[in-house]
Every structure is written in C-alpha cells, then in structure tokens.
Amino acid sequence: MSESGINPQDVNFEFDNEDLTQLLGSILATLGPIILTAILFLYIFKQAGKAQSSIFSFSKSKAKYFNKGKQSITFNDVAGLTEVKEELKEVVDFLKNPQKYRKLGARPPKGVLLVGPSGVGKTLLARAVAGQANVPFFSIAGSEFMEILVGVGASRVRDLFANAKKAAPSIIFIDEIDAIGRARGLGGFGGGHDERDQTLNQILVEMDGFEPTDRVVVMASTNRGDLLDQALLRPGRFDRRITLTFPDLEERAAIIKLHSKGKPFEENVSWDRIAQRTVGFSGADLENMLNEAAILTARKEKTKIGMEEIDEGALKVKLGPAKKRVFSEQDKRITAFHECGHAITSWKLENTDPVQKISIVSRGMALGFTLIPPEKDRPHVTKDFLVDQITALMGGRAAEELMFNQMTTGAANDIQNATKIARDMVIEYGMSSLGPLNLSPQIDAGEWSKNYMNPQEVSSETQSQIDKEVRRIINESYEKAKVILKKNKKSLVLLSEELIKQETLDFDVINKILKIDGKK
Secondary structure, three states: OOOOOOOOOOOOOOOOOOOHHHHHHHHHHHHHHHHHHHHHHHHHHHHHHHHHHHHOOOOOOOOOEOOOOOOOHHHOOOOOOHHHHHHHHHHHHHHOOHHHHHHOOOOOOOOOEEOOOOOOOHHHHHHHHHHHHHOOOOOOOOHHHHOOOOHHHHHHHHHHHHHHHOOEEEEEEEEOHHHEEEEEOOOOOOOOOHHHHHHHHHHHHHHOOOOOOEEEEEEEEEEHHHHHHHHOOOOOOOOOEEEEOOOOOOHHHHHHHOOOOOOOOOOOOOHHHHOOOOOOOOOHHHHHHHHHHHHHHOOOOOOEHHHHHHHHHHHHHHHHHHHOOOOOOOHHHHHHHHHHHHHHHHHHOOOOOOOOOOEEEOOEEOEEEEEEEOOOOOOOOHHHHHHHHHHHHHHHHHHHHHHOOOOOOOHHHHEEEEEEEEHHHHHOOOOOOOOOOOOOOOOOHHHHHOOOOOOOOOHHHHHHHHHHHHHHHHHHHHHHHHHHHHOOOEEEEEHHHHHHHHOOOEHHHHHHOOOOOOOO
C-alpha cells in the first residue's frame, strides 16, 4: 500500500493509442473513394455488357423449341377432323420417309396453311403433326417477329429457319401468320417498305430457298385467310391450304367424349343430346363447357357431373355467368313478355327449331334469353328459314308493343341481328326482287392499296333499292310476328306469368303450356 493509502493493484489503467486511430482514418479517407469508384465502374461495365448482349439478341428468334420426343400429342388426341388428319398424315409420312416420294418424282409440300375460326384446333393439329412424326417443333406467333427496330423481323426469320434446318427433319409453326403475312401495300400511308413487309419478304425468300435435302415443313394458322398476300399462297410456298370449320354433330360427340376422360358423370348424361344442343360450338368451347360443369359440380359439393351442370356450363360459355340484378316488377314483366314473344313466334313458325329454354336471369349484357338451338346442322339454308328467323327475332319487340303499347331498348340486339340477316339476303344471297346479284363490295388488295379506301361498287340508285328491300323484309316479318302474337295472346300471357314466377323455363314446361293452342 502506498503512502496515499491506495493499493496500485486496485487501479485499472487504459491506454488510448491515438496514432493507430489516426492511421486507420487516414487509410479509409484515402482508399474509400478509390474503392467506391472502382465498384461503380465495375457496375457500369457489367450493365453495358448486358445492354450490348441484349442489343445483339434482338435478331435472335423467339420461337419456343420442343425437342424430339417432347411432343406427346398425336392424332389420337384430336377428335373429329377426319379429312384434315388424312391430309396431314402425308406430311408426317414425308418427314419420316422422304425417299418414298422422291423416287416417284413427287415434290413434298413445303408449307401447310390451316385456315379457320378460333378454337377449331389449328394449333392442336400442328402439335399433333410434330408428335406423330416425332420431330423437333419450333413454335412462334406472327407478332413475335415484330420490333420497333427496322430489320429485326427479317433477322429473326433467318435465325428461325437456320435453327430449323440444323434440327431437320423439323416443323416450324407460325401462329396467327396474318400479323406479318398480310397483303403488301395495306399498311396504310406508310408505304410498302415497312417492317412487316420486310419480314414477309424474308419469309418468302426462306421458303423458296429450301434445298431438296432440307426436311423442314412450315405450318401456319390464321382465321383471316382473305387478308394474306397472294405470294404466300402460291405453289412452292404454302402448297396446301386446309380449311377447318366448326365440328358437326358426330365430331362434337367425339370431342365431348375425348374431353370427358378423367371426369365422373352421372348415368343419365347423354353425349348425343349434348352434341345436338351445342351446334355452333368449337372444340375449345366444348372443352371449356365441360370444365365449367366440373367447377360448378365441385362448388355444389357433388361427386358426379350431371346434365344440369353441363347445361349451365354451355350457357356460361356462350352467354356468360348468371347475374343477380335487381329488377322492378315492371322491368321484370317487360323482359318476360319480350322473351316469351320470341318463344311463341318461333314455336308457331314452320321453319324454326323448338325452343329449349327461356330465362329472365341476366347473363352478360342480356337481361334475358330465349334458347333455340338448331336441331341439326344445316349445310344449306333456305330463304323461308331466314325469313322465319327474322320474324322470330321481331317477336320480342312485337310482344312489347302488343302488351304494353311501348317500345324499349331491349330489342336493340334483335333488330341488329335481323337487319344483318335481311341485308345478307339482299346483297350476298340474291334473295330479293333485285335478282340473283352479289351487291357486296369485292375488296381487291391491290386496288385498295392504291385508293386507301373501301371501293364503292354499286351506284347510289342501287344502294337505295338495297335499303328499300331490307326495310321491306324487316317490316313484313315484324307485321307477321304481331299477327302471330295477337292470335296466341292467351298462350303469351300464360307463358309469361309462369316465367315471372320461375325465372327459367325448360322445354317440358314450355311444351306443356304451348300445347294449349297446339304445337306449330
């Protein structure tokens, strides 16, 4: 213990080395900006490299590549379309056995164009050809060739065909080819040398430049075949043009059975009945119908899909989901009499199909609907049938006038459809007093590109006569509908009152009520 009374061992000593702290601060102050600058430059160089790489990648094709054996879809997965599949089987055989055709001097098809409305199976058929032939498959949409930079589309075409030739035998499939294959000169006031024309020109060159050993088939699809450039359609490019239409009765039944696999159904489900009631449905519509039916069944916590769910699925696909709108009693009555006016007018006409369902449940933009599906496919449509169709369409407005002495906006769509049918009868089908003349404008791509306007091919006097004929057909049909409803006013009231109570009436109830005056 020291003289001051403090023990040295009890004292804590701390040393602060100010020289070391100052040294570290000096190093950080000197090297910090240099390190940050280096990191910044590295980041800039990295981003510049990515940008440079992306610039050069503009010219690369964006086609999706499916390697050999990766396409599991074959012709067995495509229901119906028997004649179309027979045509495409030759393409498959060419890809597998090209020498068989060359020995006979036959030139294999270079291109196959599938033309038809949406949903009929154009893309599915292309995939089935690739799966059946077991060859690589390049798929790209027509719009994917286009970019803001001029020349990119043509460069992507060259890259696509180069890759397909390396993988030969192979298939190139261009979906919606009308995006780049429209007639040159229809691009507006931009002239004929825009990006789309350059891309089309490159496709024409590549298809003409095939060597005999290049086992590459180009398939394309469009629902606007009338817009395509004639150079695309000539022999040597798209040699085969296959037209697809909506499936007929047998094809619809086959498509429904194909898509029903893996789904449980009740025993009373009739595929033939479903096929008869889905005239005008595409293959995609039928698949969606069964899917909606399955979803509705699960929502109801049922274990099997029934006819009720399938009918609802069909209505949802065509008209949209049901909406619970709040109507006043007056609006409800007007809608009910309007729809029953359609039903009774159609029921009493000789050339119309039976009414299957009436509803005042709102779907889509419609406040109600009258379901009159065709009983059979009609390859030929007669004048009497078209006139009766117009009369049935006018039945809604006629019922409004008869029962309420009023006209409402609810008949707008009916009037639009009736006018279209009447105008087609006059200018397309020659079913009027003007004679068997086609009076619709015949648009020629070349002439249109010169004038930049729709050509007028009929005189003002003829156009006035067309308008008079259309008006005559509509007015005569409207008067006929009013006569029918006046004679059957009792049935109109009974059917409408029952519809107001139940909101939806099916065939059996409609038939029971209308039997009062006798069917047809």
